[in-house]
Amino acid sequence: MIDTTKYKSWFRLDNSAKIFPEVSTERDTNTFRVQIALTEVVEPEILQLAAIGILERYPMFRVRLKHGVFWNFLDRNTKDFKIQEMGHEVNARMDTKDNNNFLFRILYRNNLIAIEMFHSLGDGGGVIMFLQSLIYEYLKLKGYPVTPDNIIKTKEGRPLEEEYEDANEKYYNKKNRKHVPEKKAYRIKGTMIPNNNTGMVSGILSTKAVLELSRSVGLTMTQYFSALMMYVIYNTQIRYRGHLKTNQAPVKIFVPVNLRKHFPSETLRNFSNFVKTELVMTDDDITLEELFVLVKEQFEKGMTKEELIRKMSENVAFEKNFFLKFMPYYIKKVALKIGYNMLGMKLNTMSLTNIGKIVFPESMEPYIKDVSAVVCAGSYNTVNCAILSYKDQLKITISRSILETNIEKEFFRHFTDLGLSVTIESNYVEEFV
């Protein structure tokens, strides 16, 4: 039993978390998944114990969403947390009724353990730490000789105040918050998958091989993928059809940047920003090499400390706006929803997240087969991509809300054409009828 007086009992939503509860729908759920495949079948009873145990270390996840007079907030959830068997749904809307009001769920199936989390609770950086702790606790309860090695936050540890902080606010700079207006992005068209289901195709490649490939053209892995995605979108959707009005919007790849790597912070909550690569792709002869140059330049411009702080401050300044701040909650909700549906959600063609390298203590490695991340695909961002690597396995997961798989096909064929071996996993959403 948790002592309810020991930790902070409620939390303000961080700056980026505020928008999600107001704009989420059955299709645009703003939920994401990280998933681990163990080398053995998962025992649900033990996983349940591990989940209960580790929640004590992460009081900021033991919360529910409540309405205040001006803003939503996260309040301590005193109900029991229960793990669930994985169903066919991927990143479904966080049904708080079925989930005892928790904003994340832990799923299991065969040898898989997954955490799906609502974005208001935190970003990929926070959830990876949580997943690592969960797996550690699980393996320990199974009786395996695992050690935390200063990588894992174990349940014996105590949370730091810094883990709750809204780091966006910490680095907010009043003088550097210029608002840069943006245009609507190109939308990848296709046939929507019925019943808000999500298609999921992962490709497993060798980290080393892909790293060499991107270095050979002078790019980082993320830059290489962004350029390749733009090229694939161009080839499958726009090329030779540039005269169509809808194809004249810029293709924009939204790449989240984990700010913990740029500004010191221990926070488990949202602390990411983005860099965008964009181009109007109406010419008939764009080459991948041209995109490499463009993407490199746009990344370098977007990743300077000054620009990152500007984007952060732009968001915080919006929240600090007097009228918005003191607007009663229900009016604010409507205003945010309208703004988001008219423009906010239409600013990106695709989001491409590179979570990076996941490191486990050596003692845990024998039990872990692979790690993957899945972001949600929505009504405007119909195809999204999440990448992470574990040991020499680079796992690229493309999630989609449309039936067509041209983008996946061309994307992975690019690597097989270069002679790299690719192993595919799919949830075969085609069979979902």
Added chain:
Amino acid sequence: MKKCDKCNIEIETKQLYCPLCHQVLTGETDPSFIEVYPEYVSLTRKILPTVKKTLLLLSILAIVIVALINTLAFNGVYWSLIPIGSTLYFWLLLRVGVLSRRNMAFRIAFLTVLLIALLVLIDYRTVPENNGWSFDYLMPLLLFSCNLAIFFIILVRRLNYRDYFFYLLIVIVFSLIPLILVAFDVLTILWPSLVAFGLALFILLFLIVFFPKTIKEELQKRFHA
């Protein structure tokens, strides 16, 4: 391992086609292999929606018929508002009071306010020379019971009592309304309003003395900007 010769990829699955290009896969997969992701299970519809829909249809029919009779044979009184109000109350009682899994204190407070509205409606749609009882007696006494109920929930369910706090504070504020109405001569009988207010005041003092931190915190989180 199976293979797609067109895409040059490998895949372990019992499905027959490539997820990228939909061409037939070659090679074999071990029969004991379990698919990585679960199959589609259509969410089975329970019997409840059919019952609910039938009831809904009957309710709508009843409302329309009653409203029609009332207008066609109008005798100077909108008596149909009583059965219509009761039907709506029944639905909200079912939806919010029974089927909803919302906070119990919220349900009690919501249904009390609704019941007061219904009784006021009945009061003013029946014998005209005898009305006012709903305001004078029922409103304060219902608020009294509501206050008492939520207060007891808080005392009994110590573990998550904080979840009910805000609703109790709201009902306490509501309990002031009858007294204000007395002050403005809308209500004529003082004692029920006084009883309701007395209890509210007692509970408020009780909370201030025994849960000062919770009250402060509850107000902070609900009103933070």
